[in-house]
Amino acid sequence: DQQVKQNSPSLSVQEGRISILNCDYTNSMFDYFLWYKKYPAEGPTFLISISSIKDKNEDGRFTVFLNKSAKHLSLHIVPSQPGDSAVYFCAASAGYNDMRFGAGTRLTVKP
Amino acid sequence: EAGVVQSPRYKIIEKKQPVAFWCNPISGHNTLYWYRQNLGQGPELLIRYENEEAVDDSQLPKDRFSAERLKGVDSTLKIQPAELGDSAVYLCASSYSPLVNEQYFGPGTRLTVT
Numbered sequence: 633d634q635q636v637k638q639n640s641p642s643l644s645v646q647e648g649r650i651s652i653l654n655c656d657y658t659n660s661m662f663d664y665f666l667w668y669k670k671y672p673a674e675g676p677t678f679l680i681s682i683s684s685i686k687d688k689n690e691d692g693r694f695t696v697f698l699n700k701s702a703k704h705l706s707l708h709i710v711p712s713q714p715g716d717s718a719v720y721f722c723a724a725s726a727g728y729n730d731m732r733f734g735a736g737t738r739l740t741v742k743p
Numbered sequence: 744e745a746g747v748v749q750s751p752r753y754k755i756i757e758k759k760q761p762v763a764f765w766c767n768p769i770s771g772h773n774t775l776y777w778y779r780q781n782l783g784q785g786p787e788l789l790i791r792y793e794n795e796e797a798v799d800d801s802q803l804p805k806d807r808f809s810a811e812r813l814k815g816v817d818s819t820l821k822i823q824p825a826e827l828g829d830s831a832v833y834l835c836a837s838s839y840s841p842l843v844n845e846q847y848f849g850p851g852t853r854l855t856v857t
Contacts, residue, residue, distance in 0.1 A: 636785070664844050675747070675834055675848030676786070721785050728842055730776075730799060733785025 635659045636724050638734035646742055651709040653737050655722030658703065662724040666731065667696060667707050670719045679720075680707070712741045745769065747849035749835050755855045761823035764852045768816070768837030775812060776846060777820050778834040786834055786848075792818065793841055825856045 637656045645651045653667075663684040668676035682689040682696045682705070689696050695708045709716055722734040748767040756762050768775050773794050778786035789808065791799040794815035803810065807826070812818040822829055832853050836846040 641783075666844060668848075673752075673850065675836070675850050677848070678845045681844060723785070725844055728844065730788045730791060731844070731846070733787070735784050 634735075635662075636722055636732045636734040638722055638737050640737050641735070642738040642740070644740045644742060645712050647714055648711045651707075651712045651716065651739055651741065653707040653709075653720050653722075653739065655705050655707075655734055656703060657705075657724050657732075659724070659726065659732075660703070661726040662732075663727065664725045665696070665698060665705050666723045666725075667694075668721040668723060668733075669716075670721060670736070676721055709739075712739075714741045714743050717741050747835055747837055747847055749833075749849035749852055751852055752850060753853050753855075755857065756825055758827055758856050759824040761821065762825055762854060763819055763821045764833050764835075764854075766818045766820070766835030766849060768818070768835070769839075769847055772837035772839045772847070773815065774838045774841050775818050776836040776838075777810060777818070778836065778848075780832045780834055780851070782831070789820070791841075798841075822854075825854075827856050830854055830856045 666681040667679045669679045670676040680694050698705045719736045719738050721736045723731040725731045775792040777789040780786045790803045792812045810820045832851040834851045836848045838846045
């Protein structure tokens, strides 16, 4: 069963604008959430994470928001750059148990 | 610092043939993971090692898949015999502790079974 869902397989934005990638989860035991970025022919690279005790975490142009009541998290990239074009995976874990990944969203940032 | 190394990067075999993948984790990383990523999906865990011990292999299809991590460093994942449905990217990841959620992934091995 898909415990982590990314319902948008792709997203296209203009350079300089905001990119918002969404992720929903079903398991209420998840308490740690991560975003990974993946370029073609490379493995996923850790981008940013958030613990369930927070509702926001920021790192430069990247911000992750967590809405526990809605079981929803989002990744905001501001401003978007062409180099951000990649596949973004949302992942979640319960304690230090293994991560469950979403199917990914392909982001294209147009110059 | 060198990242997670995997080989080969690509492998094409006929069904019923055996195949093996190799992974060298980041130095000092005691926890090693093997994932399988099917086309259009996210990675799915196959097995997790703490040093040389397999602590979670519940998702490993044990009739045809096997893995080992001798001396708690390098690891090998084997499929014998391969089936058409095994075509996927096999990713290796490592972390320095099971208490760390961030994992570092290798580039993966793309397996095509014909």
